[in-house]
Amino acid sequence: FRNVRDLQSYLRTERVNNRAVGFVPTMGALHAGHLSLVRQSLDNNQITVASIFVNPTQFNQATDLETYPRTPGKDLELLSLVGCDVVFLPTTDEVYPSGLATTLTLDLAGLDEPMEGAKRPGHFQGMAQVVKRLLDIVQPQHLYMGQKDYQQQLIVRRMIDVLALDVRLVTVPTERAADGLALSSRNQRLSEETRQKATLLFNTLQEAQRQLNTGQAVADIENWATKELTQGVFQPEYFSIVDGLTLQPITGELPELVVACTAVWADDVRLIDNMILIGQLS
Numbered sequence: 235f236r237n238v239r240d241l242q243s244y245l246r247t248e249r250v251n252n253r254a255v256g257f258v259p260t261m262g263a264l265h266a267g268h269l270s271l272v273r274q275s276l277d278n279n280q281i282t283v284a285s286i287f288v289n290p291t292q293f294n295q296a297t298d299l300e301t302y303p304r305t306p307g308k309d310l311e312l313l314s315l316v317g318c319d320v321v322f323l324p325t326t327d328e329v330y331p332s333g334l335a336t337t338l339t340l341d342l343a344g345l346d347e348p349m350e351g352a353k354r355p356g357h358f359q360g361m362a363q364v365v366k367r368l369l370d371i372v373q374p375q376h377l378y379m380g381q382k383d384y385q386q387q388l389i390v391r392r393m394i395d396v397l398a399l400d401v402r403l404v405t406v407p408t409e410r411a412a413d414g415l416a417l418s419s420r421n422q423r424l425s426e427e428t429r430q431k432a433t434l435l436f437n438t439l440q441e442a443q444r445q446l447n448t449g450q451a452v453a454d455i456e457n458w459a460t461k462e463l464t465q466g467v468f469q470p471e472y473f474s475i476v477d478g479l480t481l482q483p484i485t486g487e488l489p490e491l492v493v494a495c496t497a498v499w500a501d502d503v504r505l506i507d508n509m510i511l512i513g514q515l516s
């Protein structure tokens with residue numbers, strides 16, 4: 235479906251007898267990570283809707299928006315192969331029609347301030363805005379997002395709480411290549427040589443977990459990892475070990491949920507990854 239009206243009228247006819255709708259919002263250039271979200275939705279709902287929309291309001295750099303990979307033909311093929319029921323491919327005017335107020339003012343309890351929030355001003359406001367708008371359109375029972383974007387799923391969880399939205403967020407574990415690199419649409423832009431070395435991110439996260447388990451201090455691990463990630467074409471923006479619920483730095487005792495999050499430049503591509511070092515997502 236390309237417009238809201240047609241999608242909604244279709245979903246109205248399908249939603250009979252309490253049939254559950256699962257929703258997977260994406261920006262396209264789909265890979266196995268996206269498909270694992272779709273598969274989980276297919277397992278737990280009668281109707282699965284995936285959307286493909288490169289949301290301009292969450293890009294803070296015009297060049298990143300321009301160079302963001304777009305492969306709509308292949309995306310539709312992949313979604314059809316896994317058996318996704320509905321694909322929503324709206325234009326920007328459908329998502330943001332003139333006359334409709336779509337900006338959100340939310341108290342995100344500081345979740346949007348560190349890490350990606352600090353490096354990409356306005357990114358999370360734009361992301362929350364589009365997720366809210368898409369939820370209003372699709373009205374799913376379940377929303378599927380990836381742990382790959384840890385801060386993003388936490389902010390959406392907070393938005394759902396604050397606005398008391400009638401939807402349950404399911405966070406799906408990160409899908410990785412055989413060598414550990416988290417699958418990402420941006421990986422396509424890595425040179426062959428850099429791609430081979432990009433396993434550095436996963437290895438560093440694993441080693442950080444090992445160090446934390448053997449009692450090393452958080453600040454020492456962060457310093458070690460930042461040095462480790464400064465190699466050849468790799469340049470870290472941050473490597474932060476934080477409280478997995480508040481995203482605040484860890485000062486005293488270790489909290490129940492501890493997460494390491496990192497963003498690294500490789501060539502001119504920005505890669506992010508994270509690992510839960512202690513505990514698990516509820």
Ligand code: AMP
Nearest residue numbers: 260261262267379380382383408409417
């Ligand atoms: P994107 O198209 O990058 O906006 O991603 C759409 C959804 O797919 C988001 O919820 C991402 O967190 C999720 N996602 C992206 N990459 C992965 C991955 N490697 N494993 C699991 N989920 C992912």
